Amino acid sequence: MTMAVFFSYVIFWLIALLYVSGFFGMMEHHHLVKKLMAMNLMQTAVILFFLVLGQKIGGVTPIAVPGLTDPDAYVNPLPQALMLTAIVVNLSTTGTALAFLIVIKKHWNTLDESEIMRRMDK
Amino acid sequence: MMAHIPVLLVLVPLLTALALPAVNWMMPRLTQIFLKSALLFNLALAVLAMRHVVTEGPWHYWLGNWAPPFGIEFVVDAMSGTVVLVTAGMAFVIALYARPFFKMDEAGLQARTLFYVLFTLMVTGVIGVAVAGDIFTLYVFIEIASISSYGLVAMGGRRAAFAAFRYLILGTVAATFYLLGTGLIFAMTGTLNMAQLSTLLPPMMGSPAILAALCFVMLGLGTKTAMVPLHAWLPDAHTYGPTPAIAFLATALLKAFAYGIYRFLYQVFGGHGQPVTAMALQILGWLAAAGILYGSVMAIAQKDFRRMLAYSTIAQISYIPLGIAIGTPAALAGAALQMISHSMSKGCLFMIKSGMHLKLHTTQISELRGMSVVMPFSSLALTISAFSMIGLPPTSGFFVKWQLVRGAAEAGFGWMMAVLVLSGLLNAVYFFRILENVFIRKPEPDVHSDQSHGPMTSAGPELPLPMLAAMMILAAGILAAGVGSGWLTEHIFSLISLAGGGL
Amino acid sequence: MKATTNSIILEVACRLLIPVLIVFGIYVLVHGEYSPGGGFQAGVVLALAVILNRVMEPADTKKGYWTFKIIALAGMGPVIYILTGLWSIPFGGNFLEYSLLPLAVHEAERHLYGILLIEVGVTVGVMATIISIFDSLGKVGDPDDHGSLL
Numbered sequence: 001m002t003m004a005v006f007f008s009y010v011i012f013w014l015i016a017l018l019y020v021s022g023f024f025g026m027m028e029h030h031h032l033v034k035k036l037m038a039m040n041l042m043q044t045a046v047i048l049f050f051l052v053l054g055q056k057i058g059g060v061t062p063i064a065v066p067g068l069t070d071p072d073a074y075v076n077p078l079p080q081a082l083m084l085t086a087i088v089v090n091l092s093t094t095g096t097a098l099a100f101l102i103v104i105k106k107h108w109n110t111l112d113e114s115e116i117m118r119r120m121d122k
Numbered sequence: 123m124m125a126h127i128p129v130l131l132v133l134v135p136l137l138t139a140l141a142l143p144a145v146n147w148m149m150p151r152l153t154q155i156f157l158k159s160a161l162l163f164n165l166a167l168a169v170l171a172m173r174h175v176v177t178e179g180p181w182h183y184w185l186g187n188w189a190p191p192f193g194i195e196f197v198v199d200a201m202s203g204t205v206v207l208v209t210a211g212m213a214f215v216i217a218l219y220a221r222p223f224f225k226m227d228e229a230g231l232q233a234r235t236l237f238y239v240l241f242t243l244m245v246t247g248v249i250g251v252a253v254a255g256d257i258f259t260l261y262v263f264i265e266i267a268s269i270s271s272y273g274l275v276a277m278g279g280r281r282a283a284f285a286a287f288r289y290l291i292l293g294t295v296a297a298t299f300y301l302l303g304t305g306l307i308f309a310m311t312g313t314l315n316m317a318q319l320s321t322l323l324p325p326m327m328g329s330p331a332i333l334a335a336l337c338f339v340m341l342g343l344g345t346k347t348a349m350v351p352l353h354a355w356l357p358d359a360h361t362y363g364p365t366p367a368i369a370f371l372a373t374a375l376l377k378a379f380a381y382g383i384y385r386f387l388y389q390v391f392g393g394h395g396q397p398v399t400a401m402a403l404q405i406l407g408w409l410a411a412a413g414i415l416y417g418s419v420m421a422i423a424q425k426d427f428r429r430m431l432a433y434s435t436i437a438q439i440s441y442i443p444l445g446i447a448i449g450t451p452a453a454l455a456g457a458a459l460q461m462i463s464h465s466m467s468k469g470c471l472f473m474i475k476s477g478m479h480l481k482l483h484t485t486q487i488s489e490l491r492g493m494s495v496v497m498p499f500s501s502l503a504l505t506i507s508a509f510s511m512i513g514l515p516p517t518s519g520f521f522v523k524w525q526l527v528r529g530a531a532e533a534g535f536g537w538m539m540a541v542l543v544l545s546g547l548l549n550a551v552y553f554f555r556i557l558e559n560v561f562i563r564k565p566e567p568d569v570h571s572d573q574s575h576g577p578m579t580s581a582g583p584e585l586p587l588p589m590l591a592a593m594m595i596l597a598a599g600i601l602a603a604g605v606g607s608g609w610l611t612e613h614i615f616s617l618i619s620l621a622g623g624g625l
Numbered sequence: 626m627k628a629t630t631n632s633i634i635l636e637v638a639c640r641l642l643i644p645v646l647i648v649f650g651i652y653v654l655v656h657g658e659y660s661p662g663g664g665f666q667a668g669v670v671l672a673l674a675v676i677l678n679r680v681m682e683p684a685d686t687k688k689g690y691w692t693f694k695i696i697a698l699a700g701m702g703p704v705i706y707i708l709t710g711l712w713s714i715p716f717g718g719n720f721l722e723y724s725l726l727p728l729a730v731h732e733a734e735r736h737l738y739g740i741l742l743i744e745v746g747v748t749v750g751v752m753a754t755i756i757s758i759f760d761s762l763g764k765v766g767d768p769d770d771h772g773s774l775l
């Protein structure tokens with residue numbers, strides 16, 4: 001690949017790096033809160049991926065500027081609207097997971113996954 | 123009002139879930155009546171929708187009257203009508219069953235209301251998955267159903283919170299995979315509507331982006347429908363969660379995601395006509411067969427009734443991807459019939475299991491001896507459900523296997539026929555062990571008579587009446603679906619569309 | 626507003642911030658379809674105004690704010706949304722078809738009012754949800770609650 005082609009895709013490489021780090025972090029860590037944070041990292045990577053899809057060269061934010069009526073001058077607002085929904089879904093999931101962690105901590109007094117699994121099998 | 127049924131199917135449970143806390147705060151006595159009448163109304167709407175689909179064909183409903191791709195549309199066709207009908211029916215029956223179940227729990231009335239709120243939200247999500255016509259709307263409803271189910275599983279006590287957390291992590295990773303696949307499809311085609319995608323995608327099926335999208339979407343939906351090897355969340359969630367929630371989860375939720383697999387592979391990605399999708403369907407068939415054998419074998423090894431039911435669910439739910447993979451009309455009819463049959467059988471088995479827990483204070487299989495003496499109706503329901511899982515006539519489970527074997531024979535997959543027969547035999551091993559304990563073995567001699575065998579000698583109905591009524595409705599339904607499976611196949615399942623290109 | 630708090634800095638700052646937050650939240654709600662803003666953001670800002678009131682409490686307070694009413698309010702928010710969507714059905718439209726709402730304005734302006742109504746519903750729902758999350762963190766649990774999560 002030529003350098004120009006590589007650099008035009010560098011944002012996708014970065015998003016892929018973020019996604020894979022989140023996935024690896026979830027497998028690697030034993031602490032439940034760190035797993036949760038890695039999951040959030042994965043979700044953020046997907047949101048960024050969607051937002052990149054709507055970008056145009058020289059486009060402005062999709063808020064109506066008086067006098068600018070050409071639709072090609074505005075960035076595509078559809079991915080941004082979709083990702084607003086996805087952000088709220090992530091909020092609900094994180095809130096639910098944190099509520100579970102509070103109960104787990106109260107009951108087992110530890111947040112280490114291998115420790116809890118060892119005790120659950122007893 | 124009849125013209126708005128597709129959106130009312132989703133709105134009625136949603137309104138119920140949202141208004142239930144306010145109703146409970148202002149008029150506590152009306153809570154149960156409100157809940158049950160709303161779910162009964164939803165069941166009536168589902169029946170009307172099914173009738174419309176059978177007489178007039180698939181139903182497209184545009185929200186806000188905006189045409190796609192600008193607007194969201196809801197679609198009801200033969201397969202999604204089946205899923206909606208199963209979901210609405212199971213929701214109503216389980217709501218009937220849930221109230222006496224909770225009388226045994228020490229939580230207060232308001233806390234129980236929160237259970238019903240989450241339950242009705244899950245019903246909304248599942249019906250939404252069935253009727254969604256865009257791939258992003260499908261994601262939103264998948265997450266509504268899944269987040270409600272995480273909360274519901276966690277309500278089962280202290281150990282359930284950890285099982286629910288693991289379920290949450292796996293489920294959210296799956297949803298993230300699905301969203302990434304959706305993003306790739308959107309990047310390549312610029313539209314999210316399924317009917318438009320079925321015309322836009324075939325020319326670009328060879329590109330790596332669409333191949334990656336197919337893999338991601340299948341990974342996401344496969345995890346959520348508990349296909350082997352992505353099933354690890356299921357046994358723990360089923361063992362520790364509260365029974366009404368798990369009954370609904372195991373029946374309607376997994377079916378809706380299996381329906382999602384069908385929708386994607388046949389309508390968005392083109393079915394057997396595209397070589398990439400045909401290979402994906404073949405891999406799906408292998409994984410489904412592996413799941414059937416794995417679930418059946420692992421179920422034999424379990425001593426706890428709940429965990430055995432969980433592995434049995436893994437085995438039985440894999441029949442649906444197997445039918446989808448084979449792809450002939452008979453196989454798809456078998457998959458649709460399995461949605462109906464397994465929901466009723468598994469729901470009945472879960473109700474019996476918690477009846478056992480309430481009455482006999484145990485869930486170990488070895489302690490079920492002599493149950494037929496104490497709980498005759500439950501034992502009858504257990505027998506009918508077990509026969510349906512094994513596949514004996516005249517229950518509907520036999521007709522499921524028959525349709526699937528016929529489909530496999532038509533398509534030339536002889537090894538799938540062998541897998542189906544073998545799974546019936548394996549199911550027979552663990553179910554007959556239970557039936558032997560229930561019917562033939564006598565109760566243990568009264569070593570600890572007064573404490574634990576008190577219920578064995580009490581007079582009156584064996585379980586509270588709503589629980590018995592729910593069980594009997596499901597058992598009767600299994601027999602009715604079995605006897606009427608020919609009528610169902612001829613009138614409803616023959617309308618299930620196979621290849622892509624509009625509905 | 627409380628007279629006794631632990632920290633006077635916190636009290637003064639919150640007294641200044643809370644009215645500003647309320648006004649800003651409503652501003653963000655109403656301007657949602659004309660500039661950045663909308664239902665979710667407004668709900669969070671309004672919830673923050675209420676949560677700051679809780680934050681001002683002394684650290685050893687025994688008062689619990691959790692009631693069941695906040696969940697009822699959280700349910701009523703999206704009910705407003707759905708009722709607005711259903712409002713156009715008796716007048717011949719589909720669900721959420723704003724051009725057929727029975728408002729005495731020009732047909733194109735009805736979209737504006739329709740979206741404003743549903744955003745109000747979303748704001749109420751989000752606000753009540755976030756306040757309930759914060760309040761339930763301070764809920765004192767029964768020591769022997771039989772393991773039930775509720």
